[in-house]
Amino acid sequence: MDRRDTRQGFQRTASIEQRVSAVEAALKRNEADAGAVLEELDHMAQEQWVPRNGARVVARAWVDPAFRARLLAHGRAAVAELGLELPKHHRHLVVLENTPAIHNVICCTLCSCTAFTLIGLPPDWYKDFEYRSRIVRQSRTVLKEMGLDLAPEIEIRVWDTTADTRYMVLPMQPPHTAGWSEERLQSVVTRDSLIGVSRL
Amino acid sequence: MDGMHDLGGKQGFGPIRYTLDAAPFHAPWEVRANSLYALAVRRGLINMDEYRHAIERMEPRHYLSASYYERSLTGLATLCVEKGIVTRAELETMAQGEFPLAGPAAAGRTNAAEREHYRPGDRVRVKDEYVPGHVRMPGYIRGKTGVVVGESPAYPFPDAHGHGLHAEDEPTYDVRFRSEDLWPGAADSALVHVGVFESYLERA
Numbered sequence: 193m194d195r196r197d198t199r200q201g202f203q204r205t206a207s208i209e210q211r212v213s214a215v216e217a218a219l220k221r222n223e224a225d226a227g228a229v230l231e232e233l234d235h236m237a238q239e240q241w242v243p244r245n246g247a248r249v250v251a252r253a254w255v256d257p258a259f260r261a262r263l264l265a266h267g268r269a270a271v272a273e274l275g276l277e278l279p280k281h282h283r284h285l286v287v288l289e290n291t292p293a294i295h296n297v298i299c300c301t302l303c304s305c306t307a308f309t310l311i312g313l314p315p316d317w318y319k320d321f322e323y324r325s326r327i328v329r330q331s332r333t334v335l336k337e338m339g340l341d342l343a344p345e346i347e348i349r350v351w352d353t354t355a356d357t358r359y360m361v362l363p364m365q366p367p368h369t370a371g372w373s374e375e376r377l378q379s380v381v382t383r384d385s386l387i388g389v390s391r392l
Numbered sequence: 393m394d395g396m397h398d399l400g401g402k403q404g405f406g407p408i409r410y411t412l413d414a415a416p417f418h419a420p421w422e423v424r425a426n427s428l429y430a431l432a433v434r435r436g437l438i439n440m441d442e443y444r445h446a447i448e449r450m451e452p453r454h455y456l457s458a459s460y461y462e463r464s465l466t467g468l469a470t471l472c473v474e475k476g477i478v479t480r481a482e483l484e485t486m487a488q489g490e491f492p493l494a495g496p497a498a499a500g501r502t503n504a505a506e507r508e509h510y511r512p513g514d515r516v517r518v519k520d521e522y523v524p525g526h527v528r529m530p531g532y533i534r535g536k537t538g539v540v541v542g543e544s545p546a547y548p549f550p551d552a553h554g555h556g557l558h559a560e561d562e563p564t565y566d567v568r569f570r571s572e573d574l575w576p577g578a579a580d581s582a583l584v585h586v587g588v589f590e591s592y593l594e595r596a
Contacts, residue, residue, distance in 0.1 A: 199481040206489025208462055212421045214486035215428055215469050218478035223435055233427035238417070281440055283545040286566070301400030301530050303444055304460060313426065315414030319460040322409065325402040328532065329571065332580040338410045348582040350571075352400065354528045355564040355587030356440070357544040384412070 237313055245276050246310040246360055247381035249287075251374045254365045263287050263362070271310065278309050284357040285310075288349070290391070295346050296361045297335065297388030299327045300353040307358035311386045318387065328352060338389050361388040393498065393524055394531060396452035401532040401575060425461040429468045438471045441554035445526035446470045449494035470494040498524035500555025503562055504591035510565055514540045515596040518567075518588065526554030529592045532574055533567075537596045541585065542566035549591060562590045 206214070220226040249271055253260040263270040267285030268278060278285060285307060288296035300306065304319040317323055326334050331348045335341075342348065351359045363385040369377055384390040399405075417423050432438045438446075446467035447455075455463065470493040472478050483491045501523065510516055520535040521527075528550045546561035553559035567588045571579040 199484055202484060202488070202490045204489055206484070206487035206491055208465070209421045210487040210489060211469070211483075211491055212425050212428070212465060214483045214491065215465060215472065215478075216424065217486050218472055218483065219428060219431060219437075222437070222477050223431070226431060229431050229434070230424065230427045233430045234423050237423055237426055237430075281547075283547060286542065286544075301532075302397055302528065303447065313416035315411075315416055316460070317408050317410045317414060320409055321399055321402075321456070322405040322407065325399040325405045326408070328582075328584050329401045329403075329575055329579045331571070331582040334408060337407050348580070349585060350582055351566075351585045352530065353587065354530060355544060355589065356547050357564060357566075357587050382413075389410075 241309045241312055243310075243312045243381075243383035243386060244378070245271075246307075246312075246383070246386040247378040248274055249276065249310065249360070250362060250381045250386070251377035253287075253362055254377055255374050260362075264289060267360070276310060278307060278358060281356050282307065282358045286351075286357060286359050287362050288351060288359055288388070289362045290364050290388075292364070293346060294349060295335075295342055295388065295391070296349045296351060296359075297327065297331065298351045298353060298359045298361065299323065301325070301328055302352075302354060305353040305356075305358070306387075307360050310358075310360055311383055315383075335389060340390055360386055363392045366392045393448060393527065394522070395448045396450075396455045397448045398531045400530045401579075422459075422461040425465045425468075429464050432468055432471070437475065437477065438468070439548075439553055441526055441548070441550040441559075442471055442556070443467050444550075445497065445554040446494050448526065449497060451492075451495060454492055466492065466494055497526075497555060500525040500552055500557045502552045502557055503549045503560045507562065507590045508593075508595060509563070509590070510540045510543075510593065510595075512540050512542060516540055516565070516567060516588075516593045517596040518592055519594055521592070523551060525551060527551050527592075528587075528589060530586065533569060533586055533588070536569055536574055538567040538569040538573075538586075540565045541568045544587065547589075549589060551591070564589050565593065567593075
């Protein structure tokens with residue numbers, strides 16, 4: 193291929209699909225086995241990095257106080273007990289415990305960082321400019337707009353993911369689930385409760 | 393850089409487009425765009441700070457009008473061109489159209505020469521610094537005072553790492569700010585926690 197940077201005068205911007213294909217072709221030229229790795233990563237993003245992972249962590253914390261203590265003290269090591277991993281560059285997982293008096297909510301104002309291996313790749317609203325700009329400054333108003341009307345005496349703690357430490361909210365166990373099996377408890381934990389825009 | 397990406401506390405944005413069980417992906421190209429940047433990081437072609445900075449360098453109108461995965465792809469493509477993996481002309485020939493990229497980087501900087509180690513409970517102030525290159529200090533905490541509530545393992549200093557400079561690992565602290573101190577008289581009451589690199593801090 194001609195390596196000189198002589199650009200043709202295209203009249204319009206390439207479609208996003210064409211641009212993705214062009215970058216993919218460039219990386220495949222550079223990395224011999226890129227095709228297989230991309231297939232694997234596609235699969236991970238859609239099937240392996242899902243909120244069910246975070247739900248497993250939460251359910252275990254609800255039924256096992258010793259695990260809960262380890263989770264709050266050393267998040268990465270504790271989730272590894274369940275066979276769950278974070279990328280190498282996420283060197284620390286801080287689990288934020290909700291209580292009747294304290295509500296935690298996570299965000300990333302500068303980009304859209306999340307503990308995606310535990311809570312899944314983020315939904316649109318998490319990445320939108322509305323959430324990124326407003327949640328740090330208008331937390332109570334924004335949560336109310338999203339359906340979570342917190343009593344005024346509940347303290348809100350917002351966590352902005354600006355370094356490579358990752359956060360996950362540990363929701364409170366709903367009273368009606370007392371005595372449920374760990375597996376059944378997993379089914380009540382939602383992604384949005386792990387981000388902290390809803391309570392269970 | 394004080395770029396368009398630095399959105400925390402910006403006013404004028406409307407209601408959150410919130411739906412229950414919102415899907416992370418809407419089209420196959422979005423899944424693939426995500427995997428492309430992950431591949432490049434995994435192979436060491438780019439690091440996360442270079443990637444974030446490339447997105448920050450997008451022309452503001454493009455940044456605001458592009459979807460999340462278009463921003464991701466634009467950042468990756470910009471780095472591939474800057475690192476000589478592909479030329480812009482090649483990308484445009486393959487894509488059969490213009491391929492908008494991010495703008496050039498300003499100079500990066502290395503870790504602060506003198507840093508102090510802090511402990512939970514210490515009161516710290518974010519230095520009043522204006523950084524032309526990559527920085528992970530959101531503008532809304534610049535010059536503000538908070539309290540250290542936690543320390544994370546050391547990470548490469550992003551202001552250097554995002555520019556291919558030698559980046560020493562340094563601690564980041566979870567610093568707790570009061571929203572009333574960040575936006576006096578103009579914020580809902582809350583505690584806002586930010587992960588702040590040691591080089592950005594001084595004792596208050």
